[in-house]
Amino acid sequence: MICGRTPEELIRDIKAFHGYVAPGLLIGAFMVDSVQLRLGKGVEADAIVETKHCLPDAVQLFSPCTVGNGWLKILDLDKFALTFHDRHSHSGIRVWLDIEKAKAFPDIYNWFMRLVSKKDLPTDVLVKAIFSAGTDILSHAEVKVIQFAAREKKGAIKVCSICHEAYAASQGETCLACQGNGYYQRIPA
């Protein structure tokens, strides 16, 4: 069992949430599972992932931590690693895909290092390799989280005098979007 699921259930849940069986998300399942095992059941753990790609979904699917509930933070360090830490003590365990260990599994190594095209390494072959590698491509370390550890609190809100929508008062006299940081143009009706 990985994350309390059979391999078939794991594949099914990944497809349902992520849209397709991303190899990175499958490796992520082994990462989440192995860290949770090491931390033990009594720990209320928050998560930090070090990339926007794939891994956030592994945390969201296989642990209670999501972006929306604030227990998961996503850093844009672009590393295939994540940490679960005790939300009170901030002690935790970081897990990462260990390149040296991955060399023993050429399909995984070549995929991860982008040395092979999708055409030359079909997903089902790669998926098999990931299941057979399991946690053998991972390394773990005990860490103390010293940044991004605390949960963020919502501050006061205000209604923007320009767009009349609510926004965080800390942004200033009008909302960030009306200050010129919007991402859209409105199409006149």
Next chain:
Amino acid sequence: MICGRTPEELIRDIKAFHGYVAPGLLIGAFMVDSVQLRLGKGVEADAIVETKHCLPDAVQLFSPCTVGNGWLKILDLDKFALTFHDRHSHSGIRVWLDIEKAKAFPDIYNWFMRLVSKKDLPTDVLVKAIFSAGTDILSHAEVKVIQFAAREKKGAIKVCSICHEAYAASQGETCLACQGNGYYQRIPA
């Protein structure tokens, strides 16, 4: 039906993913549902949410877009709004909680504007108010997304000469973490 679910199924799925029935996530279900209805089924839509709180989970639960698959982007504008846009034309629909309309539902208005404590407004009362308001507290506008519209591509990767982990080559000679931007201290074994 909201997002293809009965109210009971909606509550169950929110609890399973988010850990508890967050009022913002429930309103988010109505937002996602109403935008998807307006866009129609043929549109392959990517999403942008304007806050880190609650709403990202509504998009991830009730649409195919997740952080990890890259179809959802999260902006930190701290506004209770989201946009789904055609991933090719970038035309789409923005929906937001309309403060003026919310005034007709005092429990929702007072909760959203943080004018009432949790003690004085139990979640079950608020949840009932949200179901009875439905989409009556929302406004919609057609928009053209002019920033953050394109999906991001992963770039080249390299192995860091200090930590020996893989990272995005665009970060420079060593990874961002080894450049001093790490978030943890390693605890010696």
